Amino acid sequence: MKLKFIDETLRDAHQSLWATRMTTKMMAPIARTMDETGYFMINLAGGAVFDTCVKYLGEDPWERLRLMRRLIPKTPLCFIVRGLTAIGWKLVPDDVVELTIRTAAKNGVRGLMVFDGLNDIRNMELSVRVGKDAGLYVIGWLVYAQSPVHTDEYYKQKAQQLIRLGVDAVMLEDASGVLTPERTRTLVPALQKAMGKVPLILHCHCLTGLAPVCYLEAIKLGVDMVATAISPLAQGESLPPTEFIARYAPKMGRAVELDDKLLKETAAYFTWVSKREGKPLGQILEYDPRQYQHQIPGGMISNLVSQLTEAGIQDRLPEVLDEVARIRQELGYPVMVTPLSQYVGVQATLNVIEGERYRTVPDEIRKYALGYYGELAAPIDPNVLDRIAGNAQPVSGRPAELLEPVLDKIRATQGPFASDEELLLYVYYSPQTLKNFYASRNDCSRYLSATTPLTVLLKELAGRREIKYFQLQKGKLQLTLS
Incomplete structure (x- = not known):
């Protein structure tokens, strides 16, 4: 049985190691090589990529999609949407989510990855339906966490719910790097039993150093696909290296159709880019058991350290990490993925700085506790819930039903817009952010000649x-x- 690969070099790898600062100029010269390498899919964009393009790189993220599709015509490009926030940070209604997916498809995307930070399948229904209607290969994510409630049976039931929605594949995504080889041996068979012939994909980060070993265990068990990154942008906070997995899979009886020569060419290119741009190469991290308590994703750790340093309290990082672990337990074990990991991190920092727990509660934490983001994996500690929510009543039903459609109103009051792409940027970003973006916008089309x-x-x-x-x-x- 062939083992297929989803490449994350152009999306998750540089998000984890380079703070999402890989530009289209860095991608374009190697794009055609990657297209011929033999990947099942190349993941290119999600919320963090859009944010960085607009706020820091002066690049139109829609233009990046179009250009990379021209440079990568054969291998499907993939796009990520996350629950009720799609590609942004605030909750958005169904009409925004639908237009976002259809616009991505129009701009060259052929694969769609859908996840929800709470694994609330209701928050994924619309995205799956729209993606299938748009002719996309839809992958439903289950985000992984280690907790008393995130059992094999929990994930088995969630996988069955995704399959009933009609997804083409299911991905187990471990952003915190806390999956172990022992757990892999029980969880992968449980998912396979629930999924039947639907392909299973494994996507793990290397924060504890165990992800490559988990991949090898899963490959022996018959996992269908793995998400990897080219070696210069692998390991550390990123994913396992493509070359390592491709080298060992055949030794376990799994055929691999990646072109070794082109992998070497891609690795040499990104090694050169990292040196030219002063970007770090991925390094194997030392095993740190604290990761299993706070479960913070790798990219968020670096941002947290930076924020504490700016506040002059970087020496209090261990306290903040301990507080994150405590808050996770009190709040019903939310999976530490965007956007919930950021919300928990902010609450932990406030608790430590102010010296009084939950003295200040961000509105996002309050909404989470009341169910505005979806169904919680476990009940919140009653004493903490009283402090967070007071007398407010939790919501029930599908959270998106609480959000009124906005696009027609925005078109009528703020339009006209030149395109749906421009409209969506207006929906996701503030007027000042867009003013700065348009003032510094780069023309990505000139990179087409740099092949x-x-x-x-x-x-x-x-x-x-x-x-x-x-x-x-x-x-x-x-x-x-x-």
Whole structure:
């Protein structure tokens, strides 16, 4: 049985290691090589990518999708939506979620990954339905956590619910890196039994160093696909390296159809990019048992350290991590994925700084406790719930039903908009953020000509007036410029 690969180099890997700062200019030269490598799918965009493009890189994320589709015509590109927030941070109604997915499909996406931070399948129903209607290959995520309530039976039931929605595959996603080989041996068979012929995908981060071992265990058990990253952007807070898994899978009787030569070319390219841009290479992390208590995703750890440093209290990080673990237990063991991990992190920081627990409660934590984000995995500690919610009553039913459609009103009062893409940027971002974005916007289309590392090199040389003579030789090829 063949083992298929979903590449995360262009999305999750640089989100985890480079704070999502990989530009389209860095992606374009290697895109055609990646397209020919043999991946089942290449994951390209989600909420963090959109945020960084708009707020920090001056790139239109929709333009990135279109350009990369032209450079990667064969391998399906994938797009992520997360529950009731889709690609943003605030809760958005169904009409926004639907237009977001259809617009992504229009811009070249052929795969859709759908998840919800609470594993509330109701929050995924619309996205699955719209994705299937748009002709996309829909992958339903189950986000993994270690807790008394996140049992094998829990995930088995959730997988069955996703299959009833009609997903094409189910992915077990471990953003915190807390899956162990022992748990893999029980959980993967439980999911396979529940899923029948529907493909199972494993997606784990390497924060405890155990993810590659979990992959090998899952491969022996017959998992259908794995999500990996090219080695320079693997390990650490990122995912297992593609080359390592591709090398060992055949030894366990699993055929792999990735082109080894092209993998080496891609690895060499991103090693060069990391050195050129001053970006870190992925490193194997030491095993840290504290990860199993706070379960903070890797990318969030670095941001948390940065925020504490700015506040001059970086020495209190151990207290904040201990507080995160305590809050997780009190709040019913939320899975530490976006956006809930950020909300818990903020609450923990406030508790430590103010010296009084829950003295200040962000509105997002209050909404979570009252069910506005969906069904909780376990009840909240009654004493904490009283402190958070007071006399407010929790909501019931599908949370999205509490949100009124907004697009027609926005079109009527704030339009006209040149396109659905422009409308959606207006929905997800503030006027000031968009003003700054349009003032500094880059034209990504110029990267279409940079299709190989040699092309990039020649363009760089052409701009260096101080270089009078250049010679390149590789095998029988010799190039001289003067």
